[in-house]
Amino acid sequence: MVAGTAAAKGPGASEAEVGASGKRSGSDLVSMIRYTSTTSGGGGKGNVTPVSNWTPPACWYEPRSAQEFSKYVENMYDETVNTPGQHSYAKTSAGMFRDEYKDGKYKNYNLDQKDEGNWWVAVRDEDRWMEPEAQLCDKPPFWVENGAAPPVENPVSPQVLAELAYNRIQLPNTEVAVAPEATTKVNLPTWAWLDKAKFKEVSVTAALNVGGFNIQATTTAKPVSLKLEPGTPDAETYPASGECTINEDGSIGEPYARGKADRTPPCGIRYLRSSGDGTFKLQATVTWEITWTGTGNPNPTQLPNGTFGNDQDVTVQEIQSVNR
Structure with missing residues (x-):
């Protein structure tokens, strides 16, 4: 050094x-900057990735x-x-x-x-x-x-603190709930959703109090949408874009329940072929809207949106028919 x-x-x-x-x-x-998580949220699994080429300092x-x-x-x-x-x-x-x-x-x-x-x-x-x-x-x-x-x-400032806090936000895993849960069938709509209790806003506050300076900034990530990628081109998504927007109550998608078999899921997938002896890697990525407030900046100010996701195995089988 x-x-x-x-x-x-x-x-x-x-x-x-x-x-x-x-x-x-x-x-x-x-560095004398201190970072504090300001919400229990559902964080603690991974860092947010900016959707653009922007990076914190x-x-x-x-x-x-x-x-x-x-x-x-x-x-x-x-x-x-x-x-x-x-x-x-x-x-x-x-x-x-x-x-x-x-x-x-x-x-x-x-x-x-x-x-x-x-x-x-x-x-x-x-x-x-x-x-x-x-x-x-x-x-x-x-x-x-x-x-x-x-x-x-780039002298330290509330905005610099906000950008540094961006890099320290810990987001929850994005493993989606699906129905059917273990194994789905070819051409059968598979429902997908995220629990609103898990996907809350996640915030980190960065503060500097040294040499007569006392400034702080809080950077907040709010989930806004879920992107589904089936893991094979032989599939369709609901909606067609694969982008499931957040509901008013904070949830994404809709849990499957008895009596919904004939409905089209608001968020989900329909696989068009079997996964054979293996599985498809369903990629679920949540987009987070990120803003900051801080010393001299009481109103939320945009930072680049970020994403965090992971994949999960999905087994797809052919529907068996009985010939008499």
Whole structure:
């Protein structure tokens, strides 16, 4: 890790891994952003995938107080020069970095100006640190006076927090209920639906409270439709597009019940041939509408829609007839 560059825990990081303060032990300086799930919902299975080429930031800049920054640099320097077998160039580099902020361009980490501004440091999502986008935040730590705008692209803001929270939303599996349940028949409409109790809104709040900054954003995913892909071209979907929209009560599709055999399911599939000795992979993908609110932004603002899905095995048999 380059001196002065922080790392942020990526998707799936637990609070136990990051720690309540967002810091790890040793000389590492990690993101101070905290993430909290704000709804029980039905989350916990997988991350949302944007429907477009958009991705949350791979790097950004965060503020640090003069005290926090000085402690980081001193710990980093001591650890580098006192590590047995450490290369001389690493020790030299650490010494030059320390001198820049302690006895060079800056004096004693600007501790005498601790109430007048903050240091800003580059942060990279450590799950994406090898991506080219993560290398764009390459400016060494710099000082910004209170009230001034950081002279960089992608300084942390409520919108940046919202975009980072996007990547940490955990969505439920999309295994649909079907009828017939175990095995369906050729040309027999198969009903499909999702339970409204499971598919609720899922939200994550990202908050940053450091160096006099106290901002937050909540990103919310709301299910809006279910896409069915039968796993074979020899099938028809209901509706024909395969896109089942959400009902007013929050459910998708309609459970099968006795007496509905002659009806066309509002959401379902009709297989036109047998799966033989195997099965078809029914792919069920839910589209989630994603918005955010936060500091200075009380009204929901759109982020790119996302999807999450999985497949399930469906056995299709020929209808047996009896000849007399």
